[in-house]
Amino acid sequence: MTETWGPEPLLYEKSRPGRRASSLPSPDIAPASVPEQLRRARPPRLPEISEPELVRHFTALADRNFGIDTGFYPLGSCTMKHNPRINERLVSLPGFRDLHPHQDPGAAQGALELIWRLQEILAEVAGLPAVTLQPAAGSQGELTGLMLMRAYFEDRGERDRDTVVTADTAHGTNPASVTMAGYKLAKVATDARGNLDLEDLRRLVDERTVGLMLTNPSTLGLFDEHIEEVARIFHDAGALLYYDGANLNAVCGISRPGDMGFDIVHFNLHKTFSQPHGGGGPGGGPLAVTTALEPFLPVPAVVRDGDGFWPDFDRPKSIGKVRGFYGPFGVFVRAYAYIRAYGPDLKGMSETAVLNANYLLARLRDAYDLPYDRVCMHEFVLSARNLKREHGVSALDVAKRLMDYGFHPPTIYFPLVVPEALMIEPTETETKETLDAFADAMLAIVDEAADEPEALRSAPHVRPITRLDEARAARNPVVRYGFGEHAPSGPARRPAQIEAPKGA
């Protein structure tokens, strides 16, 4: 396999003066130019390349990439499920694809109805009455949710509240969002069973508390058994609860965040509802909220009036806008189509995801350390600390070796409370054969760790590159092509320590 993966030159290295892929109209009009002092002096050095070469370049790059379409991708907390092809066809319907967001609402009724319908669906799944689809990603949903909390408390004259509580197992986005929202952070510990530590929580929550941000099931893949008490602690203090929906794939139709006591919920449409992740995005991070928080949602709201659907800007208490227009509409089309394919049996989707995760856990629990021995939800966290201790093989080595078996690795070194963490989320997509093949590979790696640890430490062996010198990349950042000064390839070096752990 490796020999088909020679280096693919950069577009800029393939560029030759005089080539081009584009052809444009030449209408019979007078030439026009911009004022001299504003005119571009030197053209940008974009690639000069013919269409055949452009097609081959992107095909070569695609060959050097791995998606769900390529194979099993159990990246914990990322919900790498199948992305139905019909959704790509639907989003390309001209009535959606070529629709201008400033089009008169009367000439965009189908789009506005789809938005309204998706709002209604998400409200039902969340168990909360009001929805905005505007946030572009889960992390933007988080920040928007914190802005709603601020607006809510200011409206109530409770300006002394300044602290948001997050779990020590939280995604990094939670504390980062707290800072961006201008709040202070308090961290609550995890107890021995993987639930929030209630004692610690009672100590932390007081009249200065804004609220809690929590993922449930947690990033350990565990449902918090005391969630009702957690909600009571915050609500008794007049504070609010925010549900990070990253792990909603475990509980659709089984348990609703609104029924757990959460006031604000974000959805990751690119996780639970199958918007393809596109190598990093786009995504969608809609929010569902209580009636008390609805007046503060971003504008426009999309409302139904008789048989029509309209944008409503008349929301005097609104926080404003967090993104242009209505949000990432194409993402809504895919998510809506995905949910309509399941109907009320979204529950079957979540049940299958949980079944697959527990099956993998059952097959792997004796070979790796299991820090929290409970039934898991849609994902679970193992630790490679036994391999590290006994054979000097790390979670990173396990991850890299899995590539040689044809699998994308799980999330590693996250959550931070588990050393040498391997966070595995198979999703509902996979066959039993695939799950078995993955489990067999994970077990084989345990044997390899004892017999030939060096093969693990030098893995992967069948990818286009071996391990990269990430420290060098960060120390002397080369973040754009250097044209005349660009080195064709760096000098040979020994692999250095990776810069940082990887997580969702």
Place this chain on the structure above:
Amino acid sequence: MTAHQLRYLSLTDDDRDAMLAEIGVSSVEGLFADVPAGVRLGRPLALEPALSEPELAAHLAELAARNVPASEEISFLGAGMYDHYVPAVVDLVMSRGEFLTAYTPYQPEMSQGVLQAIFEYQTAICELTGLDVSNASGYDGTTVAADACYVARHATGRSTVVVAEAVHPQVRQVVKTYAPGFGLEVVEVPQRGGVTDPDEVAGAAREAACVLFQHPNVFGCLEPAPDLAAAANDAGALAIAHVDPLSLGVLEAPGRYGCAMAVGEGQGAGNPLAFGGPHYGFLAARADLIRRMPGRIVGETTDADGKRGYVLTLQTREQHIRREKATSNMTTNQTLLALAGLAYLSWLGPRGLEEVGELCLGLAEHAKSRLDLPLLFSEQATFKEFAVRVGRNAEEVVREARAHGVHPGYPLRRDYPDMDDALLVCVTEKRTTEEIDRLAEVLGR
């Protein structure tokens, strides 16, 4: 299980039984024992019944048919989203499953394709803007403006943001929404005759972190951009230009007239209108700001064998490492749309980019001369958009023109209440002289 339920799932009934036996529970129900009874739903979700794939296709087609897309009328609608041509090579990038269905490239050995493409995208954005570093994309043209203000706040230690009134209203609104959490106060500088006065900016920028202006601005007018940047720089504030990527073949790159950052909406460069999203926002900056940049950045390095490779770098800026001390909370960005942008810009090449700019400019000038209507800001040079006065409520004019199959533009009164009769007309390279004649005819009625 029914066919509806099965089609995105892969387990047979036998598989389920065997798996439950391996786990040691008798039913799937047993896997949810940790969910307290009080928070269980206990009834089916109240959702409409499942649809088969043909039914789903028909249902969505019916919804799509109740919209009037730009492809079904002669559209001069712009104001932030543009009907530029999207070449077929973009479809290739968008439909390759290896790009489409990949996650953020945390594992570089599995992701060299996306990582190299992002590196190429970053290079293209640096070339367009004349700056040193670009991130891998932001959500859209509004949020990257707020991101840039956050960078400026931390780079300068100042807490006022000066924003030109001639910046797109949605961009201003998003900056204002983000500002309280960022500890920023927003000061607006009014437009004068369709553009921003550098002297007024100089006054407002005295204690400011940054000056944000748009060029061409929301009225389509070319700003005195070098003078605005100079006014910001003289006051010790960072100059941030919000630019149209399609203008940068004819208009000077912001980095070459003193801007510390350039941001913009990438939609016009390679993404369809899609009712406002998803698209990509771009953010480029001077080298000295690299460690304050929000979002993903790809860097070049070498592997254990000395081969060149690409990797997410400077991750100590990011939320998954730095948590509450991160430069941003961003995780998901708009990579696939940015790669569509790269494909588009590569399709154009430097000469094509200049030609598109000249076409937009020429066709817009042609339209100005064909329309027998006064310009709202007759003193100003424009790019692909210009405002005309239609002599009465512009919404009525839009309604009437649309009845004749022409969408004549954007009524500015929606954002600027004193511009009741102003219509913002946008002419992209897709419009023909015949279509412009038709616009003139319809508006002349």
